[in-house]
Amino acid sequence: MLTKWGIAAGLVVAGITIAGQPTFSPPPNAPTFDFPLPTPGQPTGGPIIVPRPPTGEVRPTRPPGVPVVLPRSVNIQLKLERDGSVSVVEQVIVQAKSTMTRTAPLRVGDRVFTVSDPKVDGNGTASVTGDQLVIKLGEGASTVSYKLDGAIADLGDRLQFRWQVASGWDTKLVFLRASLLTPKPGYDFVCLAGAPNTEERCDSAVTDAAGILRVLHSDLDTGARVDVTATLDAGLVPATAKFDSGVAGTGPFALTPLSGGGLGLVLLLLIGGFAVVLTARGRDTRALAAEGAPVDVLVGQGERVVFASPDGILPGQAGTVIDERVDPRDLTATVVDLAVRNYLWITEAGPDWQIVRRNAPDDALTAYERAVYDALLPEGTDAVTVSALRSTPPRVAGAQSAVYADAVSRSWLSRRPGGLGKVGIIGAAVAVVGAAVTVALALSGGPALLGVAVVIGGIGLLLGARLLPARTKRGGLLLQQVRGLHGYLRAARPDRVPVADREMVFSRSLPYAVALDETKQWLERNAQTMSAGLYWYAAQEPRFDPRRFADRFPALVDELDAVFGKR
Template sequence: MLANWGAAAAVTAVLGLTQPLAPTPSPDAPILELPARLDPTRPTDPPTGPRPSPLHPRSLHVAVRLGQDGRLAVTEQVFVQANGSMTRHAPLRLPAGVDRVYTVDDVTVHGNGDTEVTADEFVLRAGEGVTTIRYLVDGAVVEAGDHQEVRWQLTGGWDTSVSLLRASFVAPELPTDVVCLAGRRGSDTPCESALTDRGRVLRIHESDLPAGERVDLEVRLPAGTVGTTGRFDPVIQPSAFAVTPISGVGLGLLALVLVGGFALLWLARLRDSRALATDVGPVRPLVDEGGRVVFASPDGVLPGQVGTVVDEQVDAADVTATVLDLAVRNYLSVRRQHDDWVLLRRNAPDAALSRYERAVDAALLGDAEQVSLADLRGCGLDLTQVREDLYAGVVRHDWFTRRPDHERTGWMVLGFLLAVAGVVATVVLTLTVGHALLGLGLVAAGLGVAAGARFMPARTRRGSVLVRQLRGVLGYLRGDGPARVPAADREMVLSRSLPYAVVLGETEGWLARFAGLTDLYWYEGDLAELPAFLRELDALVAAAGRLR
């Protein structure tokens, strides 16, 4: 240890560390009176008491000389205690509306240290003992109207605290104004001391400077004193739509949420599609009931509910099939009368009918005993309650977890609200802090949610099983049908099956099964004209009820 300190003292003596780095003052030189606004940094009398030892650990001695060419010749002496080290990252690009750019060259190092110069910073590393670094700085002098301004950070960016800074600045002319600031970047705390001695040397003193903090010196000189070397680069503001860490993280989180949501929906739909794709064996929805063969739908689903479960919305065919089913079940009858069709009441609605079936009866006949399709075309048919009851029924039977129409509408509204919020956010972010990609991401997310709204209502497992069973019923309707049904039961089986054939799109094929049957109990007219009745009723319902 003593050997290290002895070597340090020897180097100090050789380098003149015990002598001032600035020129020796002339006894008859004038004393510079600093501006009044620098009073906090200028003592009225020179510091008294013993001078700090130049070998004080973590001390810095900096001498700056401004040449006629406008370049700064800087000498830094750094003393580091035994087994210690200090590293400085001095910025060479300082933001000030535009970037003020400095360049450092002609660097020489004596002692236990090294340097590195890049376009943006000057890195200085010093090990134990005394390290002396000399270099030239371009970019410190700018013209500012009737004067010149010289600015340089005497120190700053050290990775350890600086116990003592002694600095000097010499220029060809006396400074007319001096600003010396110490502390964190951007702070306006004045240095402890900044005064000019009789030798026209500006001396700065600062102690106990925390790690990372700087001492920034700005000196004003008469215009034309030295060459101008200042260089400024326009600050290229990143586009509001540039990818930034903030926008990148935000978009990533948004994408994660969207992908997760769509993945869950995809899994639900995949389960549903697998159920629908599973091979279905022959289904014979015919059961023996008291010695009679009757038609029984799977899971008790009614004709009007079939379409709602299969395509997840109420269609005109669902209402048409319900009207036909009410006739088959002896609540109505259908009559061909002149050039029109008439619905006649046979039995009043009772508790055996579901809510939506009673709503269909009320919408068509109300309190009347009969009504023609011509009358219905002119009365403004309202099927709102039918739609409401059908959607509520499929939820009540646990074929859906929520009403499909509300599910689609809710997600679509949410999607459009997100898109509108994204547009507003994009405009606000563009005009303020940037990161406008977050707004565009929100717009895209909203449009994605709105576009995917029609896929949102997923059937329950029970609903998927029902759709698979209905595929079996469709196979029954397309197959042999009631070929083996006893003659006494054939009319009833054919009639009860017909509304399901209508809603499943097998009307023409199923009506062909009625060959040989006449005088149907629920239909008065030529059976060959029944498809025309169904088409007219379907068109009436679609137009009046706003159903697809």
């Protein structure tokens, strides 16, 4: 009784569907498939998977041998060959002035299928593109045939057939019929219909007296699948199933030629970037280890001699280029240099010192020098004692940032030490964009691994920027020149400078001696020549004493270091 109601239910679905469709007249030579159904009372080889109709409901029947021919219907015949391959023939009826396209996945989970020799008898084409079987058909009736491999899996004591007889159609299927012929009848048939990974059963799945599985289903949604499995006796045919657990199916994170190429390209770029980082770090290590070549900072101008620093570097920048860090000593050297250049006046006030505004900052000062000047003498303040600065230390964070920015603008440093720099910022931006692309591709079913490749590239740039030395190639060359300047400060003698130029050369050299921690030695060798006094420093005694200045000035340097060290 259940068999009769199941068959009737399948037929009434077809009948109702036909009644609701526009009139369609297939061409005279349209192929049809003989699809015999069990007659009432005829035994079947398997259960019918269909809900039992309400008691008393009468279902119409179709005369035997009359095929169902209506638009957007598919008839499928599958024949399992002795070599384990499956011969597939699909008859598709396309509505007038319409097209139908099937993009069937050949990779389901870790299961890999192979389709060969696809052909179309009728209005359309069939081909295998990557991991997909693509069938494109125009109006009318067409027959598609192909050979399928990979449908038979070895389960040890039995074999299992599996194939999605319908999947990837770009239009709703009104009616589907399928038959599976095997060398020996199978059992434990399961037919699932609907969206991938759902468990909804087909309208009808029944075996006839000959052991042929017959499947009926109507109204299959666009993109849905009909997945048929059957159990067969062990050894009936060779197992042909292939599995690839290293590839995550056909999902957005599947490793395809496109995504694999993207990952490979990123890997090559990372290797190249790693080589660049190693080269830069090696160059910087050699620059740090090398001895500085002698640098002649005394430049003749006629009969006069002036002091000229290498590459125009200022005292506050010299120490930063050496250790890539703005220390209190670098800011102290800047204060002394501002006094030497007539922007400030330093005068002794008992055991203390007073710093006095002499000339207002102008365009000759860099941003960091102006920041130091304003930190010591804010607008409206003309003088300040060093002891007052120690009690209320000035804010010099802006000056420090300006020193780094100035070194970067001169291409001595590529970035602020500890910062990201341009390369790091670009890397962070690329990683964020890659993450957004990954999410978008994953949601749309696209090759999301391409987005992952972009993320990896961005992270590589970000890490590479942090591993690169902050000092540039030009900065490395300047480092050698600064070491040469240091050598000059250690070896210079006053007798090399004309008497008329000694005060200026001594004064212009002193801030660099402060920055390079050479203050005491420089004063011991040169201060005695300043018996006439200094134009930027006022001693407490009526007569300038070079020896007393050499003793007191290092204390001023230490006091200013303490002021800037309290920030």
